[in-house]
Amino acid sequence: MCGRFDQNDIARRYVAAFGWADAAYRGQAEPSHNASPGTARLILHRHGGVPLAEDVYWGYRPSWAVGKLPVAYQARLEKIHGNYWRRLLQTGRAVVPAHGWYEYSQVRHQIAI
Template sequence: MIVRMCGRFDQNDIARRYVAAFGWADAAYRGQARPTCNAAPGTYRPLLHMEDGQLAVDDLYWGYRASWAAEKLPVCYNARLEKVANKYWGRLMKTGRAVVPANGWYEWTGEKGKRQPWHVHRKDREPIFMLALANFGPFKEHKAESGFVLLTADASGGMVDIHDRRPVCLNAADAALWLDPGLPMEQAEMLARSMALGPEEFEWYRVSPELNNAGNDGEHLLLPLPDET
């Protein structure tokens, strides 16, 4: 039984190294969030986006709900790629495409009370670039009015043994194209569908159940359990 899809991710490096891995020489750095091995919803995390033709790194709240939907919808942390063209997500597809760099993400298996976390990462251990939709600017009532969600898609293939969905990850060049504000929404959606890295690019192993507590952090959380082969 799966508990949650991509409810945490591993962002244990500094923003400048993620920008270097992205292939850009520099960016406008405005965030102050520290690296963490256990990034959780409801916290501020650095993401990449384009602003006035320049790559920018800003800290944004992980979670989004439109201001007008406060009494109608819950705060979302993920959004299905299959639904990004609808009215709710369409505006962010046009003006709020972003990328969340990370070293991996977590999935859970097992029943409530016995949840087992898994660390999912690229086989070559290069950073991953997860596609996101974000709303920038100040909020009035709730932090989620100015926040982001991760895009998810069908996990198809080998990853279904831990979850049937996954974050949509692109290589650096395709992720840079995703950020291009001149790329029409329809083409951006096609890019995400056609160029997403497949399960064959990833591997995963079980990690300490200490990760179940969002307040826990430290590199020891990244280590495979002793009985992993």
């Protein structure tokens, strides 16, 4: 399966929707109707109390998992409180503005003869 989402507006409009007129913006991610894992995407968060909009790599892997596990881009609800995601949930909260999301899966067709 491959998760994709629609982030098809410019950063300035997302920031305005939150009322963050004073937010700093770092990055240059282009709007996309089909944003894929492994690309830089816009997030909104606070850093030291200051509103910030910046592009970050879409994917996560804790340092202890390098070379052992692949980069993750989705978290299953029943596993979100495990060791893999614990540190990220404590320090990495952010808003990812999106107009929609997609989940593609392989479909197999069988023909009866």
